[in-house]
Every structure is written in C-alpha cells, then in structure tokens.
Amino acid sequence: MTADTLATWQTDGIVWSLEYARGVVYVGGTFNKVRPPGAKPGQQEVARKNFAAFDAATGRLLPCAPSFTGGGNTVRALKASPNGRVLYVGGSFGNVGKAGAASAVAIDTAGCSLRKDFRPTMSSFVRAIDVTNDAVYLGGDFTLVNGQDRERIAAFTPSGKLLPFQAEIDAPVRAILAAPKFGKIIVGGDFFLLNGQLEKSLGALHPVTGKTVNSYADWLPPRSSVKALAGDETNFYVAAEGAGTGIFDGRIAGRLGDGKMVWKDTCMGATQAVAVHKGVLYSGSHAHDCRDTPGGFTEYHNRQHFLAQSVRNRHILHWFPDTDGGTGEGNGPRVLKMAGEVLWAGGEFTTVNGRPQQSLTRFSPGPDRGAPEEVPQLKASASASGRVTLTWRATWDRDDAELKYLIYRDGRLVASPTRRSAEWNRPTMKFTDSVAPGSRHRYRIAVTDGKNTSLKSKALVVSAVADERPKEKH
C-alpha cells in the first residue's frame, strides 16, 4: 500500500462505517451531504442522509441513496452477506426513505431496494454487525429485540427471523467478528460482565447458543474498551481505547483457534479501527508514544493517525499517511475497509496528508507517486583548504524509509548518499567535496525515494578560499 490518496468524495459529517460488496463501497455515518473531491465545505454538495454509495474502482458517487432519519439519526454498522447480495445496515434511525424502521434493515445490493423480510425492532443503537451463511449478528446498546430480551447482542436468520442465540452483556457491544469455522463469535465493547463472568470488553460466544466459549479476561485493563475487530485466516485483531491512567490504547493479535494471545502493542492513542490485508494490520488511531513497539517512535510533535504493522510480530512498517483529528471527538479515522486492493478510510478528519479532505479517503496500492515531503536546505560548514563540507537535515517520505540525496555541484551530480529517516527521526547529514582552492561553486540538492524525486533546492554558492572559512550566500 502506498501513502498516496486517490480522488475521493467527502461527507459533511462523521463516517462511522464502511462496507464493500460487488464493486460498490457503502458509507454510513452522521452526515447530510456529500461533495466531490477537491470541493470545499458548502460547494457542489449533493444530499445524502447518513448513507452513500460509491463505485469502488472510480470513486464515483452512485445513485443508491436511501435516507436514514429519525431516532439518533445515524448509521453505525454496515455488513454485506457472504455473497454480497444483501447489505445489513444498523445504527439509530426510525425511517429508511418513507418506510418505518427500528435501527436495523437490509438492502438488496442489486437494485438498492429495502428488503421487506429483515425488519427487526431494536430498542436502541446497533453498533456492530457480522454475517455468516447461517446468521446475522447484531451488537449495540439495545436490550430488547422485537419485544424479547436480548442484551446487547442478537442473532437472526439471513431473512430476519430472531434466533434463540442469547448472551447477557452489561454494556454496549461495539464490534463483532464471526469466525464460524472456529465455532465462535468474538464480541468486543465496553462491558465487564459477559454471561455472568468478568470478561473485560472481549469474549467469544458459541454461534448457536451464545454461551461463552473463549475467555480473554486479562487482556484488557478495567478502563479500556474494544472499538473494532478484524480477522484473517488464523488470527483476530483487537482495537482498544482507554481513558485515564494504566490504560491500554493499542492493538492485540490473538489466535482464532486456541484463543491464545500472539502479541500486544503498547502504543498510546485510542485505536478506533483495524483492517487486515496480505499480512499487514492497518489501524486508525492517534498514535503517540509508541516507543516500546518495534519500528515505533517516542513522543514527538505530531500524532500518527494511521499505522501499518506486521501481523506476525507487530513491527510498525514504514507507511505513514496521516490525517488531522478533525471534528467530533478529534479522533481522526473511525473505520478502515479494504475494497479489492484499495484501502478506504472514514472518520471525522478534515485533512489527509496535509491537504483538505473531509471524513473519507482511500489509499492506492501503487505505483508510488509520493515524493519526499521536503527539499533539504544545504548549509556550508567550516572546511579545510580545497574542501567544501555541506550539511543538511534529512527529510522523510510517507512510504519509503530509505531515501537517496542527490548533490549537484555546478549542475553535475557529485554524490548520492542514502539514509533512513522518518518524520520523527531526521538525522543531520554531511558531504565533503574536494575542489580547487579559491574556486567558487553552486551546490543544489534533491532527494528521491527511488521513483519520485523532489524539486532541487535553491543554489548555495560557496567560495572555497584556501585557508579560510568558506563564504556562503544564497
């Protein structure tokens, strides 16, 4: 994955959920309008009430646009059936278009029509959905479904019949990962008690009965919640957010089979979203103080809103696109979703890689188009007779760790040293040139990631006077 964005539509409010099915990316959240790439707030807006659909390949806005209104006026969870023909939608809403609803519905993706069969009555927010061939699992704040007791989790047949599956959960469920091959439904949220046992924020339930089948009781401290879950063939991945001291804000990898922990990182900065693709765990957070995680960083002036980590060993990879915190709680990204080879991100940010872009963006698998962030400034330092010593501060690149610096004397390339760097690790570099004593030269520097080269710096004119300090002027 590169850190380069593809042109993407924007929303005027928070994107809480993304799903990909049959070439379409569905977007749910708390917003009233969408606008094209590059448009400022208020410009070229098109009405979309908490739900929008885009062509996954081109990013084009699609006409599929049921409005979700009433209740808490928000869409919080989207999940497609395994064959992509049905999109399950949850949140807090009382109407879908003109039809009455109670916070959960299903849409046929082929015609973008509301299904008549899947129409449960949820007593409160739906915040998480996962779907297997046999069942649709909904999690959230609710305690009643169709008037029956269902404490914060419920299961339905794909056509909307409430199943006997039942668990007691004492606080909201925010994430569900169904792993039917392993006979478990992993749930995450704010809870302490799961089926009467202390299971802080995480547990695994039997897909049919709802009984607890795996315990992860000591994985999260008391003041941390699970915000999102993702899974691959062998592992599941936990996104955690804590509040106060002694909290856990990072990510955990666990084995789906035996429920053992694989690794846990200790970055600070409230993880909101996780997605896994080809051995890489992508996350959305506002990471800071990541010093104890391999490839990580100490506290510095910025917060990193995206990270990529090896699923094997949590090593942080050199992939550093970034957003601002944005509106709402200032958490930046809220959701990540792979659509083919493209990574979509939604949330409450208003910039991406330093440029205006609100609440929705996507990252390209390549080719890399992003040149290093800055052109270094050359300085001439003291030098001996016939020698010119140049120094500069290493720049950095969002998706390349090692950069090559091209030093030109009078238009001719005279050196090309390489160095590893990152936004928080920009060493001072040095090059000593041999020239005729008393001669005068124009030096310029450019920097390349191997594919993309920055502009050349302004010329630094150096007079290499014998036995004197070099004189510099720009």
Ligand SMILES: [Ca+2]
């Ligand atoms: Ca690059």
